Amino acid sequence: MTDINHAESLQQRxxxxxxxxxxxxAAKYLRRLKELPGAPEGMEPxxxxxxxxxxxxxxxxxxxxxxxxxxxxxxxxxxxIYAAGAVPVKLCSGNYTAFSIGDSIAPRDACPLVKAVxxxxxxxxxxxxxxxxxxxxxxxxxxxxxxxxxxxxxCGVMTIHIPASREDEDLEEYIRQLYDLMARLEQTTGNxxxxxxLAQGFRKVGYAQYELSEFIRLKKQMPYLIRGSHxxxxxxxxxxxxxxxxxxxxxxxxxxxxxxxxxxxTVTSKKLPRILLTGSPIVFPNxxxxxxxxxxxxxxxxxxxxxxxxxxxxPAVITDDSFDGMIRALANRSLRPCPCPTFADNSxxxxxxxxxxKENQIQGVIYHVLRGCLVYDHEYKRIENELGxxxxxxxxxxxxxNEEDIEQLRIRIEAFIELIKLKQAPExxxxxxxxx
Amino acid sequence: MKHQHLSSHQTDSFxxxxxxxxxxxxxxxxxxxxxxxxxNRAYDWAYDTEAPSPEVVLLGTAIPEELVIASGAVxxxxxxxxxxxxxxxxxxxxxxxxxxxxxITGYINRPDGMDLSDSLFVxxxxxxxxxxxxxxLKSSGxxxxxxxxxxxxxxxxxxxxxxxxxxxxxxxxxxQTKTRVTRKSVAAAMKTVSHARNTMRRxxxxxxxxxxxxxxxxxxxxxxxxxxxxxxxxxCYHTECLINEIEYRSGTSKQFTQKDPAVMLLGSPVLFPNExxxxxxxxxxxxxxEAVDYVSMKSFxxxxxxxxxxxxxxxxxxxAARWLAYDSAPAFVRNDxxxxxxxxxxRNRKTEGVIYHVLKGQIEYDFELERFETMLAQYxxxxxxxETDxQYQDVEQLRIRMEAFSExxxxxxxxxxKKAS
Numbered sequence: 001m002t003d004i005n006h007a008e009s010l011q012q013r014x015x016x017x018x019x020x021x022x023x024x025x026a027a028k029y030l031r032r033l034k035e036l037p038g039a040p041e042g043m044e045p046x047x048x049x050x051x052x053x054x055x056x057x058x059x060x061x062x063x064x065x066x067x068x069x070x071x072x073x074x075x076x077x078x079x080x081i082y083a084a085g086a087v088p089v090k091l092c093s094g095n096y097t098a099f100s101i102g103d104s105i106a107p108r109d110a111c112p113l114v115k116a117v118x119x120x121x122x123x124x125x126x127x128x129x130x131x132x133x134x135x136x137x138x139x140x141x142x143x144x145x146x147x148x149x150x151x152x153x154x155c156g157v158m159t160i161h162i163p164a165s166r167e168d169e170d171l172e173e174y175i176r177q178l179y180d181l182m183a184r185l186e187q188t189t190g191n192x193x194x195x196x197x198l199a200q201g202f203r204k205v206g207y208a209q210y211e212l213s214e215f216i217r218l219k220k221q222m223p224y225l226i227r228g229s230h231x232x233x234x235x236x237x238x239x240x241x242x243x244x245x246x247x248x249x250x251x252x253x254x255x256x257x258x259x260x261x262x263x264x265x266t267v268t269s270k271k272l273p274r275i276l277l278t279g280s281p282i283v284f285p286n287x288x289x290x291x292x293x294x295x296x297x298x299x300x301x302x303x304x305x306x307x308x309x310x311x312x313x314x315p316a317v318i319t320d321d322s323f324d325g326m327i328r329a330l331a332n333r334s335l336r337p338c339p340c341p342t343f344a345d346n347s348x349x350x351x352x353x354x355x356x357x358k359e360n361q362i363q364g365v366i367y368h369v370l371r372g373c374l375v376y377d378h379e380y381k382r383i384e385n386e387l388g389x390x391x392x393x394x395x396x397x398x399x400x401x402n403e404e405d406i407e408q409l410r411i412r413i414e415a416f417i418e419l420i421k422l423k424q425a426p427e428x429x430x431x432x433x434x435x436x
Numbered sequence: 437m438k439h440q441h442l443s444s445h446q447t448d449s450f451x452x453x454x455x456x457x458x459x460x461x462x463x464x465x466x467x468x469x470x471x472x473x474x475x476n477r478a479y480d481w482a483y484d485t486e487a488p489s490p491e492v493v494l495l496g497t498a499i500p501e502e503l504v505i506a507s508g509a510v511x512x513x514x515x516x517x518x519x520x521x522x523x524x525x526x527x528x529x530x531x532x533x534x535x536x537x538x539x540i541t542g543y544i545n546r547p548d549g550m551d552l553s554d555s556l557f558v559x560x561x562x563x564x565x566x567x568x569x570x571x572x573l574k575s576s577g578x579x580x581x582x583x584x585x586x587x588x589x590x591x592x593x594x595x596x597x598x599x600x601x602x603x604x605x606x607x608x609x610x611x612q613t614k615t616r617v618t619r620k621s622v623a624a625a626m627k628t629v630s631h632a633r634n635t636m637r638r639x640x641x642x643x644x645x646x647x648x649x650x651x652x653x654x655x656x657x658x659x660x661x662x663x664x665x666x667x668x669x670x671x672c673y674h675t676e677c678l679i680n681e682i683e684y685r686s687g688t689s690k691q692f693t694q695k696d697p698a699v700m701l702l703g704s705p706v707l708f709p710n711e712x713x714x715x716x717x718x719x720x721x722x723x724x725x726e727a728v729d730y731v732s733m734k735s736f737x738x739x740x741x742x743x744x745x746x747x748x749x750x751x752x753x754x755x756a757a758r759w760l761a762y763d764s765a766p767a768f769v770r771n772d773x774x775x776x777x778x779x780x781x782x783r784n785r786k787t788e789g790v791i792y793h794v795l796k797g798q799i800e801y802d803f804e805l806e807r808f809e810t811m812l813a814q815y816x817x818x819x820x821x822x823e824t825d826x827q828y829q830d831v832e833q834l835r836i837r838m839e840a841f842s843e844x845x846x847x848x849x850x851x852x853x854k855k856a857s
Contacts, residue, residue, distance in 0.1 A: 107531065107802030138767070139587045142564050146803035147771040148588075159769055161591070164561050164570070164584045173597060342562065344570040344582055372799075377570035379532035383577070 003168045018123055019057065026054030029151035029285040038065070038267035038361040039230050040260060042252035044206060045245075046237040050284055052238045054062060054095070059127035060240050062087045066187050070132035070155075072117075073140055074311045075162055075338065076245060077330040079388045080178065083193045084185035089128050092133065092307065093117055097332030099401035111372035112401035113283065114143040121154055128240065134188045136181065138162050140342035141375050148288070157316060158184050164344040166335050175331045178337040182327075193325050202316065202383070205222035208238070208247035209276055209315045215250055216309060218257040220301075222244055223266040228300020235308050236284040265355065267299075273420035276356055277304035278383075279368035283307050286401055289368055298417045302360040305368070306340065314338075340373035348381065350386050364420045365394040366413070370401075393419060439669050449521020455480055465684075470678040471654060473785040475660040478708065481664035489551045491684055492611055493568070497663065497705075497731050498765040500602065500755050505668075507606050508615025511556070513663040513772040516540045516730075517707025519826035528572065529565070534705065534797030535826040537565030539719045544573070556581055556612040558605060562767035565801065581608040585767040589760055593794055598756040599749075606752065619748040621841035626739045626751065632668040636735035642679050644725060645695060649685045652724040653714035659732060660708040671750070684756060697845035698725035703777060703807065704731035704795040710826050712834075713793060718802050720838040722845070726776055734765040741827040766800030778808065789845050790817050791838075798827040818844065 030050055033039075052058045060068060069081045072092040081088040093099075093116040093146035102119030120126040137148040138160040145430050146161045161175050161407065163170035171190075191197070215234070218225055234253065238246045244268060260266070275298045282305050290300045303309045316333040318326055356359055365387055369377045384394045395416050441728040458475055465471050480487070490512030492504055501511045508682035516535070521542030528541055544552060556579045574580045583601050586594040606617045615621075631747075636659055643655045656676060665671045699722050706713050706727060717724055741753050781787065790812055794801045809819050818843045824830055 107799045107805075109797060109799050109802070142766075142800055143767055145587050146800055150803065152769075159588045159591075161586055161588065161597070163583075164567060164582050169600070173600075174692055176593065329782060342567070343627075344567050346571060347575070372532065373533055374530060374797075377532065378564070378571075380530070381528075395524045 010289065013014055014105070015123065016436055018097060018101070018125060018296055020097060023055045023057065025096050026050070026285045029287055029291070030055065030185065030289055033233050034230060034285070034290070036227060038224075038227050040226055041256035042249065043230060043233070045241075045249035045252075046234045049237040050233065053128060054285060055282060056126070057127060059131045060087055060089050060242075061245070061346065061430065062242070065088045068128070068131045068134040069185065069188070070129070070135040072135070072144060073138040074306050074323075075138040075140065075340070076136045076181075077316075077332045077334055079198065079201035079205050079326075079330055080182055080185060080193065081315065082204050082243070083198040084182075085191040085197070086133070086189050087242055089132070090307070091117060091120075091129060092239075092281060092403065093120060094283030094285050095120070096286070096401045098123070105149075106143075106150075109372050110146075111141075111143050111280075111370050112286075113281065113370060113373075114147050114249055116401060117147060118150065121151060132183065134158065136160065141373075143372070145149075156188065160358075162340075162342050163335070167344065171178070171328075171331055174335055175327055178327050178331055192417060198326055200325065202318070204243040204247075204316065204356065205312075208243040208250070209312055211247045211254060212249040212309075212312050213315075214254050215257070216313070218254060218261065219415065221261060222361070223269065224272070224299055224301070225260050225266060225278050226253075228275075228303060229287060232282060232287060232290050232300070232308055233284065234300075235311065236305075237286075238312060239307070244392045255315065261352075265318065272297060272299040272350070273417050273424065274301035274361055274363050275417075275420075276300075276304065276353070276362040276365045277308070277368060277382050278365060279309040279380075280370035280373045281305045282368065283385050288406055289366065289397060289399065289409065289413075290333040290404070292406070292413050293366065296410065296414045296417050298364075298413070300422070302356040302362055304339070304356055310339070312426060342381050343358055346379065350383060354390070357387070359391065363424065364416060365392055365418070367394055369398045370395055371398055410434070439784065441528050441777070445588065448520060449523055450518055453518060453520050454696055455708045457636070457711045460779045461651070461654050461657055461711070465654045468650060468654075468678070469673065469680060470681045471650070471658070473674045474658055477665050478657075478661055484745060485548075485550075487550065489553075490555050492609055493544075493552060493555045493557050495559050495791075496536070496562065496566065497560050497734060498585070498763060498767065499558055499605075500627040500737075500759055501668075502604050502629040502755060503602055503617075503622070503752065504558065504609055505628065506621040507609035507617050508621070510607050510666045512666070514540050514543045516543070516665050517660070517710050517826075518542070519710060519828070521546065522826055532797050532854075533565050533756045534563075534799070535570060535710075535795050535845065536556075536704070539565070539707075539826065541569055542571070544845060546615075552579070558583065558609070560585060560767070562765045564799075567799075572657050578613070579608075585763075586760070586764070587767060588769050589772065594760055595753065595757045598760055602752050602756050603749070617748065619751065622748055622751045623744040626755065628668050628783075630738040632662065632672050633735045633738045635672045635679075636662065636732075639675050639679055640726070640732070640735070641683050645698075645723065646686050647696070647718065647723055649682055651714075652718055654729055655724070656706050656714055657708050657711065659727075659735075665709075691711035694724040695851065696721050697842060698723050698780065698786050699789045699791050699845070700778070701727040701729075701791050701793055702726055702774075703729060703756060703793040703796050703801045704729040706793070709729070712824070712826075712828065712831060713791075713822070716831065716834055716838050717791065720835065720842040722789075722791075722838070722842050725785060726781055728764075728774065728781065728792075730763070730774075732766040732771065733762065733777060737762045758809055771800070771804055775804075775811070776806065779811055782812065782817055787817055788848070789820060791841070792819050792821045794823045796823060798825060818848075 001220045067086040078088040096117045098116040102115030106118045120129050134156040139145045169277030314337045316329040318329045339352045380409045492509035504511045516539035518539050522538040524537050524542035558581045560583045586597045609844045643650050
């Protein structure tokens with residue numbers, strides 16, 4: 001009996017320690033985000049969401065009786081989940097404490113994102129994971145493939161086979177899987193997906209996407225109206241907020257940005273090196289890289305990561321307004337424009353990067369590779385060569401979910417920013433101060 | 437014998453490794469005359485510069501070659517296995533790429549290698565490296581045919597999907613060879629390949645436990661040699677001759693010493709010329725009872741004579757269904773084929789320990805380790821995880837660990853004898 005009590009108290013102490021460490025890291029990064037100057041008005045709902053999920057460890061906000069469906073990739077259409085009356089929540093995690101727990105469960109060479117997921121699943125302390133009635137895992141890489149097997153022991157899991165190419169027959173196959181997903185969602189939630197409910201799902205996500213496109217248009221302004229780290233906080237919080245609520249909150253930010261634009265209130269008057277961030281996803285609280293870039297005097301002007309702008313950017317285009325037409329629109333949106341390296345031929349990622357470089361007047365690219373994320377690492381050389389021809393410098397930053405490499409990353413980022421500064425035309429000297 | 441001329445080729449690391457492995461296999465099995473044919477073929481595969489360029493190149497072993505043969509092509513496999521060829525791909529792949537994919541990429545880009553510019557590459561997408569390798573091949577202007585293996589066997593449409601993939605492959609290969617795929621050609625190829633796989637199984641069964649006649653490394657090499665020979669019939673004929681010789685020798689000579697502890701070699705496949713692990717196993721006083729990996733498990737994908745009936749499309753569907761059920765490549769969410777076979781094997785054959793071989797970067801095996809450990813623990817079988825790559829620098833560390841494992845298994849034997857008495 002004493003042994004059992006002792007084991008229980010040991011477990012409780014371990015859980016308490018986990019919660020303390022987890023919340024402390026999240027709170028620290030949230031504080032750094034808040035301290036970063038130049039945030040527009042209206043950021044509070046996004047900070048509050050991240051705080052609620054990672055610091056207060058609360059579940060996502062939803063209506064009573066509504067179910068939560070966990071997803072692991074942008075290739076799971078949220079419209080279908082909304083249509084089934086459930087709330088989607090992206091479970092990809094950037095948590096350092098969960099990563100350290102997952103490190104002893106998942107293989108050493110697995111990517112940190114998957115280790116963090118395994119860690120959260122093991123501890124069972126994170127409400128967003130506990131709450132999930134079902135998890136949808138698109139098989140985009142080896143780690144996701146194997147984690148699907150591991151998670152299926154704990155929760156209902158549905159895998160989606162992402163085809164290696166985007167041919168018509170691949171699209172048909174994906175459409176069939178979406179119909180399967182629909183059936184599973186109906187079974188899990190008990191709500192049938194009707195034409196009207198699916199249209200409602202489209203409206204919710206469409207509204208959020210409209211606001212996002214407006215936000216990105218404002219973000220492109222020169223001089224800058226918002227910092228990339230703040231933009232990333234906004235985009236990361238979309239994983240834990242219903243699309244319509246998130247869209248409304250973003251609308252307020254857009255209004256504030258528009259006002260700032262008319263009043264010429266910019267983040268800084270200095271000409272900061274404009275950096276494009278691409279590669280492995282950047283998930284809160286692992287936002288050390290965008291924070292370091294902006295603390296070192298650069299600005300994250302473009303973001304091609306799947307937890308960033310890419311996640312919600314492409315709208316579903318309905319050309320046939322039947323039910324099947326809407327499902328086809330979802331499949332088209334998920335596969336055709338997606339520059340995810342899961343596709344065997346991913347040359348459109350290069351076009352997308354070139355487009356982003358042109359639109360955002362990018363001066364340098366930081367290629368983020370999470371340790372063990374082989375698919376992104378594989379594409380680095382090709383992108384370095386392509387961008388080299390355009391005269392855009394690229395550096396590959398490999399990192400993990402811990403803070404041990406921060407100083408090394410800082411030095412590399414600082415040197416990269418210096419390099420860009422040396423290339424750019426010198427700023428006009430400020431007028432000589434004649435009196436105090 | 438061509439084997440005597442090997443030293444002239446020992447110029448770089450590929451040649452060195454290739455020839456050293458061949459030399460050791462030859463010296464360890466010098467009494468077996470029938471095995472020399474396999475050595476000669478392996479030598480030809482690597483050094484015959486006059487061989488014609490292959491029409492179809494198969495990357496890895498996870499491709500149903502029966503359909504390639506039925507489409508009129510002579511399969512030319514590149515399955516990896518060499519440290520030397522890894523060096524040729526150093527600048528082409530990321531640091532963490534697994535050695536098998538590295539080695540395959542190296543072979544394709546071998547500086548003085550065969551001209552593969554006009555060949556069709558068939559790439560099974562069983563892992564991330566293969567996926568990206570396909571991208572590289574396509575970008576360099578080569579003809580590529582992808583086989584997208586459905587990752588979830590529980591998917592009710594998995595067989596349909598896979599059938600579609602295999603049909604597309606047949607189409608691509610027959611376009612390359614300009615040969616029609618007919619019901620007759622598919623059935624004939626299924627029959628040929630079934631015979632070869634049955635021979636593989638019989639060879640492994642007959643040669644098991646006869647280390648005094650054929651070493652474990654040589655057993656694995658003979659299976660690997662199948663992928664270096666253009667004609668399965670020829671391989672079968674010579675393997676049958678070898679089986680006869682082993683049976684004859686085992687009948688005329690008896691081993692009087694106690695047999696070494698029998699271990700199962702599970703996980704990443706051992707591919708020639710990197711025979712580091714089987715050499716170490718035998719040096720440490722262990723015997724490989726079975727090598728269970730996706731290369732050896734192919735021997736279970738056979739077809740009965742009844743399965744050869746039906747239309748062409750029906751036969752392709754049967755091939756797809758059979759492959760999905762028995763394929764143990766790391767392409768699946770759960771590698772149930774491998775798991776089920778291991779659990780059957782340990783129940784029915786003597787296995788005193790398991791060496792779980794993980795090649796660095798092949799994390800799929802690492803993900804499954806816990807599941808295997810739990811199952812094997814129920815049978816009281818110790819599992820020893822051995823992680824390595826194709827480098828030879830860790831040989832001495834591995835040797836120490838392997839010897840300790842061997843000693844532990846020997847001590848267990850004594851304990852059991854003591855307990856019984």
